[in-house]
Amino acid sequence: MTSPFEPFQRPPSYVRSPYAHTPNAEPDVPTDVERLRKERRSRVFPVVTAVVGFYLLNALLANVAGELMAARLVGHLNIGLALALLQCATTLLVCRWYARYARTTLDPLAERVRAGLEPRGSRR
Numbered sequence: 001m002t003s004p005f006e007p008f009q010r011p012p013s014y015v016r017s018p019y020a021h022t023p024n025a026e027p028d029v030p031t032d033v034e035r036l037r038k039e040r041r042s043r044v045f046p047v048v049t050a051v052v053g054f055y056l057l058n059a060l061l062a063n064v065a066g067e068l069m070a071a072r073l074v075g076h077l078n079i080g081l082a083l084a085l086l087q088c089a090t091t092l093l094v095c096r097w098y099a100r101y102a103r104t105t106l107d108p109l110a111e112r113v114r115a116g117l118e119p120r121g122s123r124r
Contacts, residue, residue, distance in 0.1 A: 032116065036109040043101060051094050058083050 062069055062080060069080035 032109055032112045036106065036113060039105055039109065043105075044098065047094055047097070051090060054087060054090060058087055 061083070069083070070078055072078050073082055
């Protein structure tokens with residue numbers, strides 16, 4: 001039995017990780033995980049920003065420009081209601097676009113990442 005005051009000795013597998021960063025190492029070729037992140041950032045973030053911006057603009061106009069939003073377009077349809085319906089339509093279109101984009105672009109990259117991972121118990 002070891003004393004609680006003795007220093008803990010790490011098993012050899014914990015001493016040096018093969019994934020540890022070395023300062024003078026050459027930059028690696030982009031991995032599948034990095035490509036997956038880049039694809040998601042480059043396409044999804046701008047679209048989400050535009051949809052959230054449109055929502056905030058609609059909320060701001062509803063609070064600040066009530067008379068403008070109450071102006072009638074056709075019959076009982078006013079500008080506020082038209083913008084709300086347009087927001088619902090754009091949200092639906094963006095959801096459908098993302099589902100298709102994820103199925104055709106992101107899912108194959110994610111499958112390659114999953115295929116490259118080892119099960120947790122197999123590395124002994």
